[in-house]
Amino acid sequence: MKWKEKGLGDKRIVRIDFSTDESYQKKLRQLAVSCGFKYLTLGSILVTSLLDNEKFVYMIQRHHNTQLHYWVTPREENGEIVYKMENRTLEERTLKPFVSKYLDFKRDKRLKLSFTNEYNAKLSMLSTSCNMRSKAELIALLVHFALDDELILLQLQETYNKNRHYWVIPICENGIVSYLLG
Known part of the structure; x- marks a missing residue:
C-alpha cells in the first residue's frame, strides 16, 4: 500500500475542515506560540483532550x-x-432547542485538523448525540469552548509552555474573551 511507503506507519489519519472566525484563529495562534506548537496541531490536541474528558x-x-x-x-x-x-x-426522548454562543459567529476562516480513526469515530458519535449537522460543527464548538475556558488554557500552558514570556492570559470583557501576552 502506498500510504505505508510515505512514512505514515499504520495509523490512518482523517482530516476535517471546519470554519471559525478571525478572533478564534488569532487566539489559537497565540496559544500555539505560548505552548510551542503549530496552531493546527494545538487545535487537534484541544479537541482530542476534550473528547477524552468524561465530564466534558x-x-x-x-x-x-x-x-x-x-x-x-x-x-x-x-x-x-x-x-x-x-x-x-x-x-x-426529550426535545430542547439547539443554541450555543460558540456556534454563533461569522464563518470566514477555514482550518483543517487531523485526527486518528479512533477520534473520528468519537466525533461522529458525539455529533450525532448532540444533533449537530456535521463533525465540523462539533469541532468548532469544542475549539471555541476550549479557547474561552480559563482552566483549560492554564492547564495547557502549565503542561507545554517552556517560555514564561509567551504566557497567554485570558481577559473577559462584555462576554468576549481576549488574550493578553503575559
Whole structure:
C-alpha cells in the first residue's frame, strides 16, 4: 500500500475542515506560540483532550442532546476512553432547542485538523448525540469552548509552555474573551 511507503506507519489519519472566525484563529495562534506548537496541531490536541474528558462529554450532551436514544457514555477500558451508545427507548426522548454562543459567529476562516480513526469515530458519535449537522460543527464548538475556558488554557500552558514570556492570559470583557501576552 502506498500510504505505508510515505512514512505514515499504520495509523490512518482523517482530516476535517471546519470554519471559525478571525478572533478564534488569532487566539489559537497565540496559544500555539505560548505552548510551542503549530496552531493546527494545538487545535487537534484541544479537541482530542476534550473528547477524552468524561465530564466534558457528559456536560456537552446535557446541554445539546435532543434525542436520548443517541446518548453516548464514555468509559475507560484498558487505559483508553471508549464511547458506548446507551440503549434507551424512544419514549424517553426529550426535545430542547439547539443554541450555543460558540456556534454563533461569522464563518470566514477555514482550518483543517487531523485526527486518528479512533477520534473520528468519537466525533461522529458525539455529533450525532448532540444533533449537530456535521463533525465540523462539533469541532468548532469544542475549539471555541476550549479557547474561552480559563482552566483549560492554564492547564495547557502549565503542561507545554517552556517560555514564561509567551504566557497567554485570558481577559473577559462584555462576554468576549481576549488574550493578553503575559
